Amino acid sequence: MRLKHSEDNGKLFIRLLLSITLCIVVTLIVSSAILFTLFNRIALKQVYQSDLAALNQTSKEVVGMTDSAQSLSFQLYQNLNISKLMFYANPNIYDSVAAMRELSNYLSSMPFIKSIYVYNPNSRYVYLASNAKQSGLLAPSELADQDILKMLDDYQDYKPFTPIPRTIPIDVDSTERQAVYTYLCYDAIGLTDKVNSAIIVNIDAQWINRDIGSHVGQATNGKSFIIDNRGRLLSGDDLLVGQSGDEATTLIRRIVADADSGYFIGKSDGDKSLISYTKPDSLEWRYVRITPYRDVTRQVNGIRVLTIAVAAAILAAGLIASFILSRRLYMPIGRMASRMRTLETEKRNSLLTLRQDLLRNLVLGREALNPRPLRRRMDDLGIEFDFQNEYRMALLAIDRFQSFSDTSGPDARVYKYAIMNICYELASQSYKVETIDMDADGVLLLLGSSAAAPFDDVVLLESVLRHIQQAVLEHLRIGVTIAYTDVDNHTVHVHTMYKKVKEAAQHRLFAGYRSLIRASDVIIPMLKEYVYPVEKERRLIESVAAGKVEEAMQLIGCMVDETRSHSVQVARWLLSHLTMVLTNVLHSLQRSHAIVFERSPEHMLAVSDQPFETLQEAETAFQSLLEEVREKLAEKRSMRHEDLIKHIHQMIEEHYGDSNLSLNWIADKLDLSPSYVGRIYKQITLNALIDVINSVRMERSIELLEGTHYSVAEIAERIGYTNPSYFYRMFKKHYGVTPTDYRRRIAIDEGGAAAKG
Incomplete structure (x- = not known):
């Protein structure tokens, strides 16, 4: 029986354990979600019923207060003394005094009344009885509450004995205002533009708004509002002001669309809230209660925490039970799976080694190029790359390889496999790909033509290679220089192409780290024989011995530049020879001037085991060396001069x-x-x-x-x-x-x- 690859990677024991655990978790989550939803609905229903009862009670109180205001207005109309103020333009002083006394008695007996206006359009005065500062007979222009006159002018806009929420000033000179509900009782029979007479009763808003507004200190910190008969959303806090904004408009429309009482979950001041509302009362008013959702579900949240705690305990017990059960189920299967995984791993590693060996021997010219047997061997190893079609080679050389080897140690091969994987993942999107570990610092990338992209597109190729360089640097922190060849389609040319790309990769010496090198651009025939500049070497030795760093570096740069028109081997030979020359100069300085360098000359410029990878690296090493030479010579001269001065002073003192x-x-x-x-x-x-x-x-x-x-x-x-x-x-x-x-x-x-x- 062959186990699936996913089961091998995921480990059968873990899959069994997770399957049993998943059943427990799903059961707990579903049952907890159902319970939480039911508890939530019950809590919402209870809060809604409580809010609706309170709002209906408030509605009854407002209607009752309206009935009281209506009864009071009728009594005032029937009062003989007060009626004289309404129907006589110039009542005598005795009638006025008696009428004002009657009005004061009504104020004293009914503490919820803030003020009473008696209005006669034919009279010079407005008769005002109030608990505030302004009271008595006042000319219309002296009246602090000028808004009431405008309301009487537009009396058609107001329904009689319907409370009108507003604020009135306490006095003419005062900016302080008080909230009241105004009840209009007017006589406009036979008139269209004005009233014959009117009784205005202002009732203290706090008597009506005892259950309207914010409810701080209660079980839920909600707010109550009124939607009046004119469609305004009114607050019951200190001043009754119309609420506006998108939220208020949406809320009013949704409530008005429902002819009955009800509730819904919505947004208020940006917070999720429970919005309860009544049906219209006899005044055509609706009462709205907005309660924060978090207050409604506070108890439910407590139940949820308890449920989660119980579920966690059950889950912990279930995990232990599932672990024991899955362990018993897995043991016989696990032994068999482990054995098969071992066999498959050995086979896979052996197959990978064989694939790498075949491809490596092929590009190194160690493999016979008989097409049919070669194709048969490649098919047996699962190599689909076809050297009879168009293909290229790209060689990735690890920059600063010596430092990389010292740092990575035994993990160097793992890093190279990671580079090979990155190359395969990125290049396979456009080409057929095979990667080969060429030992040392090289990874060879074989790119074959495919239908995904035109194979002769050099711009696309360089883009893919640049992407590979960037990915290797980002993920592995390793810089690579890449050299690539032109297109070929013959198997017999494989070894020749590899030699070309390997030689091109050595031009990193001129191009620098993380460069992209095209083999056809750098491999040029030697036009003339290289002649070593002996005279410049002599001047270089003199400059170094004199500590002239700038002159010495200029000579080195000039000698190196002369090798650019020759092969890389010439440049490397020159660098090696310059290293030996400088090493000899350093030994001479040590002997003649007794100079002690921090490192021996051999270690300062050691190129025999690991040559310089770039000219910049070589110049940096030479620069560092010459700077130390200059410092040591300057230090030596300074010490010699100081000894000379001391000797002269001693001679003067003695002679x-x-x-x-x-x-x-x-x-x-x-x-x-x-x-x-x-x-x-x-x-x-x-x-x-x-x-x-x-x-x-x-x-x-x-x-x-x-x-x-x-x-x-x-x-x-x-x-x-x-x-x-x-x-x-x-x-x-x-x-x-x-x-x-x-x-x-x-x-x-x-x-x-x-x-x-």
Whole structure:
């Protein structure tokens, strides 16, 4: 029995375990989802019924308040004193006072009334009874609530005894406003443009809105609203303002479209909410309650957490049980599957090795090119590549291969297989592909023609190769240089093409890392014999010995550029020869100047085992070497000069009394030229040597003048001056006084000090 490849890779035991576990998980998820959905619906229904009961109660209270306002208006109309204000243009003062007293009594007995207006269009006054500051007989222009006059002018727009939510100012000069519901009771019989009389009752909005607005502190932090008979969405908080916006418009349309009460889930202020609403009441008002969905489902969420915890416990127990069960089921099958996997792996590895060996021997010219037997062997190994059709070769050379080998160690072959896989995946989209591990730093890519793309399209080919370079760099952090050949279609040319692409890959030396090299562009016949520039080598040796880095690098660059018109082997020979020349120069510097380099010359330019891969790499190595040579030479010169200066100072201190002491005398003693000694001394100390000699002699003359009784002539002779007058001039030039005056001044100072003592 042959097991499927997916079962081998996925491991049968894991599949059994996952199958049993999946059944448990699906059962738990389905049952939990059903329970959660049912609990959710129950919670929504309960909250809706609670909200609907509260909203209906609010509706009854508003209707009851409307009935109270209507009854009050009828009583005011029937009151004799108040009726005189409505029907007489100029009632007497007694009637006015009595009527205002009646209005005040109504305000006192009904605390929910904020104010009462009595309006007679023929009167000069509006009669106002209010708990606020403004009250009494007021001219229309003095009335703070000017909006009521506009409402009376447009009385046709308002239904009598229907509450009108609005805000009114407390006083004329005050910006503070209070929320009220206004009830209009007017007489407009026989008139079309104005009313005969009107009673306006303003009821405190808080009496009606006790259950409208935000409900902070309750079980659910929801809000209630009113949709009035004019289709406005009103809030019950401090001021009754019309709600607007897309959400409000959508909400109103959806509610108005339903003639009965109900609920739905929607968005309010961007949050998911439960929206409950009543059917229209006698005022044609509808009451809306918006409750955050998270508050509605809070208890359900608690049940969900408990359900998840129980499900997790059941799942854990199920996993243990499924593990034990699947283990028992798997053991006999697993042993058989393991054995078959081992056999298949051995066969696959052996087949891969055989495929690689056949293709490698073919391109290396070790395989017989008899077409029929070769085709039969390739078919047996599953190689579909056809060398009788058009094909190309592309050789991938790993950049900085020595560093790559040192870093990857035993994993180098794994990385090369990864490169081969990347090449196959990317190139097989356009070509028929075979990849070959050519050992060392090379991976050979065989590209055959296919119907997917035109085979002679060089732009497409280079695009694919660039893509391979980028993928290898991104996924493996390895740079590769790729050389490719032109098209061929003969099996006998396979080995020749490989030699061409291998030779082309060596032009990485000129092209640099991660370059793309076409074999036909770089393999050119040698036009002339290479002649080694002996004179430039001599100048190079002199420049290096003198520490002239720039000149030496210029000579090296010039010598390397001369090899570009020749083969890569010429360039490599030159680099190897330059390395030996520089190594010899370094050994000479070590012997002659006792210079100690940080690394031995052999290690600084070791090219025998691993040659330079690019000219830039070689130039960098040469530059580093020459910079160190310059630093060591400069350091050596600096140390030699310091020793020379110390020796000169010692000679001056010992021979300052010798009249022959001079620059020429010191140079003669040192076996150096006077000009060299003078230049080096001036360069190091910034002083002329003769000035230093005179300065030392002047210091010694001061010591002799102060500490001895020698005459001035004797002192001049002792410090190296044969002519006393010359000593006089030098002393006065140096100290500003003559030697005699200096000694006399010292004697006077000593005598004064003795007298004081």
